[in-house]
Amino acid sequence: MTTLPYRLVATDLDGTLLNSAETVTPRTRAALATAVAAGALHIIVTGRSAVWARPVFDEIGYTGLAVCGQGAQVYDAGAHRLLTSLTLDRRAAAEAIAKIEAEIGTLAIAANQDGLDGEVLCGPGYQLEIGTGLPIRQVGVEELLVAPISKLYVQHAGHDDDSLAEVAQRVAGDLVGVTMAGAGIVELLPLGLTKATGLAVAAHRLGVKGAQTIAFGDMPNDVPMFGWAAHGVAMANGHEQLLAVADEVTVSNDEDGVAVVLERLFS
Numbered sequence: 001m002t003t004l005p006y007r008l009v010a011t012d013l014d015g016t017l018l019n020s021a022e023t024v025t026p027r028t029r030a031a032l033a034t035a036v037a038a039g040a041l042h043i044i045v046t047g048r049s050a051v052w053a054r055p056v057f058d059e060i061g062y063t064g065l066a067v068c069g070q071g072a073q074v075y076d077a078g079a080h081r082l083l084t085s086l087t088l089d090r091r092a093a094a095e096a097i098a099k100i101e102a103e104i105g106t107l108a109i110a111a112n113q114d115g116l117d118g119e120v121l122c123g124p125g126y127q128l129e130i131g132t133g134l135p136i137r138q139v140g141v142e143e144l145l146v147a148p149i150s151k152l153y154v155q156h157a158g159h160d161d162d163s164l165a166e167v168a169q170r171v172a173g174d175l176v177g178v179t180m181a182g183a184g185i186v187e188l189l190p191l192g193l194t195k196a197t198g199l200a201v202a203a204h205r206l207g208v209k210g211a212q213t214i215a216f217g218d219m220p221n222d223v224p225m226f227g228w229a230a231h232g233v234a235m236a237n238g239h240e241q242l243l244a245v246a247d248e249v250t251v252s253n254d255e256d257g258v259a260v261v262l263e264r265l266f267s
Contacts, residue, residue, distance in 0.1 A: 004039055005265045007212040010199055010225065011258055013046035013056065014182060015218035016235055019254045024060045031259035035266040041206055043067065045195050047181040047221055049112050049150060050075040050082060052120070065205065069112070069150045070179060070189055070221060071198025074205070080116070084201060087114050088176065088190050090145045093152055096172035096188055100154070103171050104164075108155040109141060114148040126155060129184030152176075152188040161186055165220075179221040180239070187221075196224035214265075216250075216258050217242060233261055 009032070011017045017024055032042050045067040046053050053068050054077070063078030072086040101107055108125035112118060122128060123141045144152070156164050165186045169178040177189035203209065215222070215229035218238040226232030226245055234246035235257045243249060250257035 006214040006230070007040055008203060008206065008208040008214070009035055009040055009042045009262065010045050010213055010215040010229060011042070012195075012215075012217040012219070012222055012225075013044055013048060013053065015237060015253050016216050016222075017044065017253070017258055018056070022056070025256055025259070027256045028259040029060070031256075031262040031266070035262050038266050040266065041208060043199070043202060043206070045071075045199050045215070045217075045225060047179075047185070047187070047195075047219075049073065049118060051116055051118055052112075054080070065202050067195060067198040067202050069198075070181070070187065071193050071195045072150045072190065074198060074202045082116060083205070084198075085114060086150070086190050086193060087148045088151055088188065090149065092175045092191070093149070093188060094145060096168070096175040097152070097154075099172045099175070100168050104156055104159060104167055106156075108157075109144055110153040111144040111149045112151050112153070114150050118150070125157075126153065127184060129182065151190075154186050154188060155184060181219050181221040194224035195221060196228040199225055199228060214261075216261070218253065233257075 043065055047070045050068040050073050057077045066075045066077050068075050073082055074084040075082055109123045110126045111121045120136045121139045121144055123144055161180050165178055165180045177191050177193050179187050210228045211230050213229040214231045215225045216233045218235040220239050220241040222242055231247045233248045233250050234242045235253050237252040250261050
């Protein structure tokens, strides 16, 4: 009997499994199918909320468990059902925003509402950078924290993503988690929440451990996932923070970087 190199293949979505056209190429689909046929499990681990990820899952025919919202949601894509859903304490979020703004001035803020019907609420000046097909509503800043939310997005005209994330972590890291998930996407999360915490919950349901997992990603929000998995593969287009901790660097998402590694391991 052939021993599997890994029992679980965990892939980030944007910048990793998806190419720049926000689709999964035939080659990458075939490589994943080969790994699954060999006996491995595939799980998508994304910063997108379930409602934001669902159109992609439908397009690629993904029906398994998914870790969404930076770990806040374990989502059954086939049943369109949330198995877990964590929310950001809104009092802590408001205090964190106040501390960051006291340090660097007014932020542009958006909020991701909780649940499968949750909207993305964009406050004044916030520019949504990624994704299509989102239920988005422009609101005043006073409306952002009215209903339960899974996370906040913050932007600042005078700071790039890395420096904004550094400031937020330094002045408010005792109140919220801070991560950078992509261009223009600095997020404030429930304290202690990461992709690794969500993936650990999902993997337990699947009967798989970190020591049996290979993970693929491209951004700093994937660093904890790499720490949990046995082997972390960064895309060539990845952020320098992730490249620095990766066990391996593959080619870019536009060059089927996930497929290149899976073909080597499972062919």
